[in-house]
Amino acid sequence: MHGERIRVRGLVQGVGFRPTVWRLARECGLIGDVCNDGEGVLIRARPAADIDPAAIERLCERLRTECPPLARIDAIERQPLTEPIPHSDFRIRDSQITQARTAIVADAATCPDCVREIGDPKDRRHRYAFTNCTHCGPRLSIVRGIPYDRSRTSMSVFPMCPACRAEYGDPANRRFHAQPNACPDCGPRLWLVDTQGREIDTGATGDLDAIAAASRLLHEGRILAIKGIGGFHLACDATNAEAVAELRRRKRRYAKPFALMARDLEVIERYCTVDTEAARILTTAAAPVLLLNGIEPDPGSERALADAIAPGQTSLGFMLPYSPLHHLLLEDWDRPLVMTSGNLSEEPQCIDNQDAVARLSPLADFALLHDRAILNRVDDSVVRVMAGAPRMIRRARGYAPSPIGLPPGFETAPAVLALGGELKSTFCLLRQGEAILSQHLGDLEDARTAREYERTLDLYLDLFQHRAQILAVDRHPNYRSTLIGRDRATRWQIPMVDVQHHHAHLASTLADNAWPLHGPPILGIILDGLGYGDDGTFWGGEFLIGDYRDARRAGHLKPVAMPGGTQAILEPWRNLFAQLECAGGLDAMRRRHPDLTTLDALAAQPLGVLRTMLERGINAPLSSSAGRLFDAVAAALGICGERILYEGQAAIELESLAARCLADTESGYPFQTSEGPTGIQLDAASMWPALFQDLSQGVEIARISARFHRGFAAAVVELALEIARRHQIATIALSGGVFQNRVLLESVSKDLSDAGIQVLLQRQVPSNDGGLALGQACIAAARAIRP
Known part of the structure; x- marks a missing residue:
């Protein structure tokens, strides 16, 4: 009987994909098996003797239409099956360790089913802060290798109890092979400590548990350090002016806005305008910080935010709870909490308990700790709706390291490693038709951040078994990322390409919009702070005509x-x-x-x-x-x-x-x-x-x-239209950090569109320097590919 080997590529590990295949294959009357390996998911299938041969076709169709919530199918490749299937049913096989070509799924916010469980007094996971399933929970923050199995995560030190093991092994259960699966009997635990690291006896204080004690302390105006999924936060009552002012003083963050977390959309709507699109973004699995237009509170309201939350601004950054811990902490809060990164200003966010107690004790009155190790630091993502669509300000938790498909023409691109810029640093791995952009890693001017950047770079190279053939850096000779690149290119004996800063912004926008490698040159308006120019001066208000390979200055x-x-x-x-x-x-x-x-x-x-x-x-x-x-x-x-x-x-x-x-x-x-x-x-x-x-x-x-x-x-706009007219250009890209200004972006893009110009804006990656690495990688690859 005819059989096939079906290779599924994309975000298909750790998201409940194999049990979906198992269920659909059985419903389609197929025998065979499915397993994870380094390239994604491999299915071997053939129809049972009494089933029609169209069953495999139906399986592939249903995989696309009934894909699990966190999964993303990039390709389904089918070949004839040459070996026999050694069983008469459909099974899930153990993962195979092969060369890593699949992707890691980003950390995902708690799903509605898990939220219901932690709120149900009859459920065995009632108030359990580490509840998750294949539809939600930590991913990148706890993984150390591919394939994504429990043994390659920080959950490997928590053997599952019989009840959890039964869920984990049942393909019909939504926790089938949910690698962080745990319960109060076998999983990580939470505890509260003082500034000396001494555990607080919550029984003696009359609190239900450590989370209830933390909530009480926040109500009392205390500042807490809270260990989350990808790092520590510093939290306080956002309506308590004294607590907010004290947090600013301790953190040495005197003006930059604080992010806020609210229990639900109803709470956010008391402080901001929340339309349908904003509600959709806030409730996605990514659960980013969303910048929203603030509204004036009722005069004298007890729930009015402290003035120091976002001084000098009319917008507020809100997110919803994205872990069980956050849901439980905020369940009795009808006002927001400040939820800002757990660090001194400009330092990397703490991820380790001992380090947090040492570094955060001057900043926080108490710390809520747990014993699930954070292997990879992942900050909160920041998004803003501009020009009718969500635009990335900071790409991190919930989005990274989901791969970005490369445009047509890059199919034969060599393996490239691009190291980004100095500020808002990221790096990018280019391989096999996709780009893997790291999470936001911070400003490399800080020595701690630079060390963390290199540590994360090494982890990605190992995680994705990436062996760069070309290394791309910013043209600025003294950027730390450039110095790191020069050292590694020498050690690895591979060529290094230096890329002009604003050309990288242009190429990043092209890649974000799937502009073909051999597409015509366009005009890029790149407005930012500073970038090293071709003439040795600092550029930052540029009108460039170019493509992936080259760009020349037409105005500035x-x-x-x-x-x-x-x-x-x-x-x-x-x-x-x-x-x-x-x-x-x-x-x-x-x-x-x-x-x-x-x-x-x-x-x-x-x-x-x-x-x-x-x-x-x-x-x-x-x-x-x-x-x-x-x-x-x-x-x-x-x-x-x-x-x-x-x-x-x-x-x-x-x-x-x-x-x-x-x-x-x-x-x-x-x-x-x-x-x-x-x-x-x-x-x-x-x-x-x-x-x-x-x-x-x-x-x-x-x-x-x-x-x-x-x-x-x-x-x-006037200058851009004049340049476009002279050079017969019909497409203009907008990029650079200055275009994070909504007033400017919407005005320029609308006027250009009204003039009949096709306008390219960024969505998947930031227009600021957080998107540079993608542009650098595409430029280096384009130059290596023969025209």
């Missing part, structure tokens, strides 16, 4: 000096001074507006030293950065004028202001263009007189910010 913002170099990134007033000097001079602007305190404050700075820097070109590198222009405008309006406290703060607060009155602001400030040797230059000089005229006339700064956004967006 007029370069302006950064007095003090990197100091200008931290002190926006320096950028304002440099901008005004290029627009006729600060002194001339002061004579025009002698009563403006903003200009007086600027004149009080040590400008003699800065003027010398500008005149002599000492420690004042030229930059076409859009980010620095936004910083300068913010400083002019008195926003973060002296110093920013986190990356992008000035621009973020500027956007929040603009959003308040954008709808009734029609006219924007003027920009001008001029032809230059490296393309058309977009010059902000003509904007400044108009902006300061509004300031001197007492126009509210929110309206001034809106006029700046309107004018800049219009100028960007």
Whole structure:
């Protein structure tokens, strides 16, 4: 009788795929078996003697339509079966250890069935914080190898009790081969400790258990360190102003917004606008932090959020509970908790109990610990709905390391390792038609983060048995990721490709949109903070014509000096001074507006030293950065004028202001263009007189910010359309961290679309530097593939 070997590729391990195959095969009247191996799932099947030969076809059709919730089928490959099947029924075989070519599924939020169980007093998993099944629970955070079996996870140290073993071995049970499967009798346990690491006797305190004790302490205004799935959080009552202020002081995070966690959508709706799409995103298995528009609370409400949650912003970052522990902790909370990363500002998040007690005891009053080891640190993902779709701000828990399919033309791409940039670092493994982008790993300027980056890189290389043939890095010679790449390329004796920063942004957007390798060149508008340019200056406001292999500059913002170099990134007033000097001079602007305190404050700075820097070109590198222009405008309006406290703060607060009155602001400030040797230059000089005229006339700064956004967006669109007309280009890509500004992104993309342009925006990966590694990998691969 005819039989087939059926290879299923994709996200098909640890998600209940084999029991689904087992059930469907039996229903289709097939005999054979199914197993996991390094390439995915392998099925051997043939119809029973009395069943029609179309049974295998029906099995393949039903696999696609009845795929388990967390599974993703990328390909079903069928071949004739040459060997006999040694049994007369359909079975599930043990996993086979072969070369790893399949993927690891991302950590998934608790499914409704498990939520019901932990809330049911009659269920044996009532209030058990480690309840999971094949439809939910930890994956990447606990895995150390492929195939994804219990022996290759941090659950290997917890032998299952007979009841759990029976579930694990029953193909009809939703816990069949759920690798983290456990219960209170055999699985991990929770306990509460004080700042010295001493366990609290919750029986003596009258609490039901450690989670109930933690909830009580939070109600009392205490700060807790809580061990979750991919790391520790620091938590406190988000409506307790004193607790929030104290957390900021201890964590040394004085302005950056805190993420919030709420029990359910009803609680979130008291603080934010939640439409159908927002509700869908919040309740997905990824359960990201979603940036939402805040609403004014009722005056005097006891549930009003502390003002220090998100200073200077109109949006709030909310997530729903994504583990049983979080569900149980929040079950009696009708207001949100702060749920921010468990670390000092800019350090990596703690994952180890001993390390957490040592590093977090100055930050938290108590710690809620458990004994399931976190093998891989995974931060919370952050998403924002912009231009009608969810856009990734930080890709981590719930999304990484799910592979991204490569566009047509990359089928023969060599194995590439791309190491990303310096900030918001990620790395990318390219192999066999797919890209595996790591979770967000942080800023490599921090030594701890750099060590964690290399540790995670080594784990991925081992996990996916990746042997790079080409290594790709950013062109900046001093980025730590570039230095790491240079060292490894030398040790591995493989070629290293350096990729221009903004070309990588462009290629990342192309790959995100499945633009074919041999597709026509497009125009990329890349707006960000800084990137090392082809001419040795710092770029950041670029109009590039290119594809995966090459890109050339067709236009850019007029370069302006950064007095003090990197100091200008931290002190926006320096950028304002440099901008005004290029627009006729600060002194001339002061004579025009002698009563403006903003200009007086600027004149009080040590400008003699800065003027010398500008005149002599000492420690004042030229930059076409859009980010620095936004910083300068913010400083002019008195926003973060002296110093920013986190990356992008000035621009973020500027956007929040603009959003308040954008709808009734029609006219924007003027920009001008001029032809230059490296393309058309977009010059902000003509904007400044108009902006300061509004300031001197007492126009509210929110309206001034809106006029700046309107004018800049219009100028960007006008220049882009002119370049597209000259070069007969019909498609434009938008990328770079500045395009995380919703006001700017939506304005530019709409106006370009209205002009008949196809606009490419990013969805699967961030437009900020978190997406660089994908672009680098695709560029290196494209150059290696013969045209």
